[in-house]
Amino acid sequence: MAMIEVNGKSYEVDEEGYLVNLNDWNEDVAVYLAQTENVTLTDQHWEVLNFLRDYYNEFQIAPAVRVLTKAIGKKLGAEKGNSQYLYELFPYGPAKQACKIAGLAKPTGCV
Structure with missing residues (x-):
């Protein structure tokens, strides 16, 4: 597995760059991952990211785009x-x- 380093700490990611361990996620990791995706996080981004994490905590699954919307x-x-x-x-x-x-697994059905 690949590794990323954020603030001197290493995190394991899969071949597509998704965190392997959901509990490794924090805001610094989110900022790093956003940079790799060419996204500058705003309050609107954080609102969606926090929604996704809450959704995952409740349902134990990352929603597909229709469900998310x-x-x-x-x-x-x-x-x-x-x-x-x-x-x-x-x-x-x-x-x-x-x-x-948001540090979640790739949603099922995503290519």
């Missing part, structure tokens, strides 16, 4: 629960890219 719409409002908004934040795929930055 619908769930965010319910919790954060229709203006945020749509694909256009999420793709503006995470242009390489709201589920896949956001889950990676």
Whole structure:
């Protein structure tokens, strides 16, 4: 397995750069992973990342993009629960890219 180093500490990642251990995640790791994805994290990004982590803690699964969009719409409002908004934040795929930055496993069904 590959490793990344953040603030002098090493973390194991899979071949696509997803954290192997969910408990290794912290905000510094998120910033590092976001940089590797060419994403500069804003409050809107953190809102989605924290939503994803809460969702994972509740359901033990990373949501696919349709489920993510619908769930965010319910919790954060229709203006945020749509694909256009999420793709503006995470242009390489709201589920896949956001889950990676949030330290979650790659959602099932993502290529």
